[in-house]
Amino acid sequence: QxxxxxxxxxxxxxxxxxxxxxxxxxxxxxxxxxxxxxxxxKGPALLIAIRPDVSExxxxxxxxxxxxxxxxxxxHIMDSQPGDSxxxxxxxxxxxxTPLVFGKGTRLSVIA
Amino acid sequence: xxxxxxxxxxxxxxxxQDVALRCDPIxxxxxxxxxxxxxxxxxxxxxYFNYEAQQDKSGLPNDRFSAERPEGSISTLTIQRTEQRDxxxxxxxxxxxxxxxxxxxGSRLTVL
Numbered sequence: 001q002x003x004x005x006x007x008x009x010x011x012x013x014x015x016x017x018x019x020x021x022x023x024x025x026x027x028x029x030x031x032x033x034x035x036x037x038x039x040x041x042k043g044p045a046l047l048i049a050i051r052p053d054v055s056e057x058x059x060x061x062x063x064x065x066x067x068x069x070x071x072x073x074x075x076h077i078m079d080s081q082p083g084d085s086x087x088x089x090x091x092x093x094x095x096x097x098t099p100l101v102f103g104k105g106t107r108l109s110v111i112a
Numbered sequence: 113x114x115x116x117x118x119x120x121x122x123x124x125x126x127x128x129q130d131v132a133l134r135c136d137p138i139x140x141x142x143x144x145x146x147x148x149x150x151x152x153x154x155x156x157x158x159x160y161f162n163y164e165a166q167q168d169k170s171g172l173p174n175d176r177f178s179a180e181r182p183e184g185s186i187s188t189l190t191i192q193r194t195e196q197r198d199x200x201x202x203x204x205x206x207x208x209x210x211x212x213x214x215x216x217x218g219s220r221l222t223v224l
Binding site for chain 1: 168213
């Protein structure tokens with residue numbers, strides 16, 4: 001049973017465009033939703049995270065949109081740059097010290 | 113060091129051999145997690161510790177896998193009688209309790 005479903009599997013975006021990656025979860029106990037960015041040969045690194053008390057969080061060009069009723073959240077990358085090309089993972093966890101459950105990842109390629 | 117350190121970075125072993133993978137977390141981080149990441153997939157939870165106590169080992173695939181963190185710092189993931197299906201990237205992450213996970217660069221295990 002996959003607890004966090006991520007789509008698309010891969011994405012190609014023109015430089016300057018908007019990249020959108022979606023995730024859906026099943027466990028209503030989840031209340032922490034981070035996105036991780038992973039470059040080849042490196043470990044995943046936290047990019048941005050949201051808790052369900054807000055519907056949107058923005059940090060620079062990166063925005064998380066959260067829809068609690070639909071149990072979905074998404075990552076938007078505005079003005080996408082070639083340096084954003086990486087694999088992005090959504091994840092979820094419930095309060096306290098529970099382990100993160102990750103999606104399968106989206107490979108983003110930003111082309112000039 | 114400043115980050116999570118894992119060793120060895122690469123390990124090639126023959127089927128049936130035992131392997132031990134080491135993780136040295138960020139100094140002061142209470143929580144330590146082990147994940148397994150197959151190529152093109154998201155990290156899959158294996159087990160985690162708070163201090164020296166193993167809190168959750170539900171992700172360990174079978175009893176050939178074990179982990180310890182005897183002094184609440186360095187951790188070792190041991191795989192006994194390795195099989196080809198154990199080939200993967202094994203990632204360690206550490207955090208303060210409930211805090212952001214910082215991942216190491218991983219140990220790539222290949223079982224021939």
